[in-house]
Amino acid sequence: MRYVNRTVAATAILALVAGGALAEDKKTLAIVVKGLDNPFFEQINLGCQDWAANNPDSEYECLYTGPASSADESGQVQLVDDLITKGVAAIAISPSNAPAMANRLKEIAPSMPVMTVDADLSEDNRSLRATFLGTDxxxxxxxxxxxxxxxxxxxxxxxxxxxxxxxxxxxxxxxxxxxxxxxxxxxxxxxxxxxxxxxxxxxxxxxxxxxxxxxxxxxxxxxxxxxxxxxxxxxxxxxxxxxxxxxxxxxxxxxxxxxxxxxxxxxxxxxxxxxxxxxxxxxxxxRPFEMGQRAPDVMIDLINGVDVGDPLYTGLDVxxxxxxxxxxx
Incomplete structure (x- = not known):
């Protein structure tokens, strides 16, 4: 299993998205985690970065972001709202509060593909997302x-x-x-x-x-x-x-x-x-690195109408x- 210890200014990246300052002609694939203060999610970030490094000619950018604190449930919902409003190509969410996130998705009714990663929506709300990628x-x-x-x-x-x-x-x-x-x-x-x-x-x-x-x-x-x-x-x-x-x-x-x-x-x-x-x-x-590494390809498949299956499980190690x-x- 691969782990790397380093950080990225995800909030700064989000600001670039808001200002249209990411690489020209690149469409955004957003991964929104529960909070940037949790080292588990940094591994998802590194997987996202690895995908970007291995796909430099892609028309898509992988954006990793989340609220500063994992305890900020409302902040995560607002962040997802903002990204959808700004028109990302697809979004992968690890919902902190599954019912609250589901309620907002029902209100927004986004046109782009929505999937979950790491954490899913509650069973009765899973029709709101295309698939789940992560642990069983x-x-x-x-x-x-x-x-x-x-x-x-x-x-x-x-x-x-x-x-x-x-x-x-x-x-x-x-x-x-x-x-x-x-x-x-x-x-x-x-x-x-x-x-x-x-x-x-x-x-x-x-x-x-x-x-x-x-x-x-x-x-x-x-x-x-x-x-x-x-x-x-x-x-x-x-x-x-x-x-x-x-x-x-x-x-x-x-x-x-x-x-x-x-x-x-x-x-x-x-x-x-x-x-x-x-x-x-x-x-x-x-295997959080794998989650971040695979999520962009899954989102691209969803954009292209590919049946990716549901759920998509990553493995476990004991x-x-x-x-x-x-x-x-």
Whole structure:
């Protein structure tokens, strides 16, 4: 898996689009993520840049953008509104708040192709987009549950850490986790199914805020000293290596003995480092670079009326200490 650590002034690029200052005669393929403050999305940006570097003669430009903060749901909706009004050729959206984004798309009724990437619209609104490109998020939750079951075959107490309450991709992972350990579809909360019970006060919602994610972990560990498993449905806390190290320092003895297990989503470089330091037991990684790299070609196909299929899944990678895979040092 390919990861590169560098940033791009996406907001400046958006300003160029607004002013018509991108390369002459280039049409814009826009990728709008939840927020520019999340390093996961920077990998989508790098995929977008890679596509541009490999297609210099294309009539299209790949534009990566999003609100400054992942918590700015209304800002993302407004940004999508602005891009559609300005007339981009196609747009790929990772909606923070799926219902809010769907409501605005219904109001705008855009004429250009709209797809989703990374996160989808809610099932009852998926007719508003042409296709979804990204992770099979329910399967990702299933795989996280399988790791928990291997490590804790008798089950135990668990806390799930989620992101935005209305993020379809995160909710799908939580559903996959709960259904798998419960052995039944449609499990809203674990209350002993398969030996697993969610503790009081959980799940916790980070609203995609990295500092809040670490504070929540610390609070849960302090108030629940007998907790058996903490599941980071997304990788938020691990995106701040120093803070995450401080939080996990307080439970390192339990982590080493498997008394407490941590399973986390994603495999960005700081997360791989945390895994190798024994600060998690398994990482289930998405492929965001591939999402950014493929999205422009999918949008071009949609513009040209090609049936691209729906959904378009990118793969998943699992790192465990028995089989670290690409996470090995």
């Amino acid at each position: 998020n329910y399967l990702m939750g299933v795989m996280m549950a399988e790791q928990a079951q291997k490590l804790k075959p008798e089950g135990g107490t668990v806390c799930l850490q989620l992101g935005n309450v209305a993020a379809d991709n995160i909710n799908a992972r939580a559903a996959g986790f709960r259904d798998t350990v419960a052995g039944a579809k449609g499990t809203d909360r674990l209350t002993g199914e398969g030996g697993w019970s969610e503790i009081e006060g959980c799940p916790v919602f980070t609203n995609d805020q990295i500092d809040l994610a670490n504070q929540q972990m610390a609070d849960v560990f302090t108030t629940n000293p007998d907790l058996d498993a903490f599941i980071l449905i997304g990788g938020w806390a691990q995106f701040a290596p120093q803070a995450y190290a401080q939080v996990t320092d307080q439970v390192m003895d339990k982590l080493k003995s498997n008394e407490l297990i941590i399973i986390a989503g994603d495999t960005l470089p700081p997360q791989v480092q945390a895994f190798n330091e024994g600060r998690s037991h398994a990482q289930v990684g998405q 790192c465990t200490h028995d089989d670290p895979g690409f996470c090995s040092q």
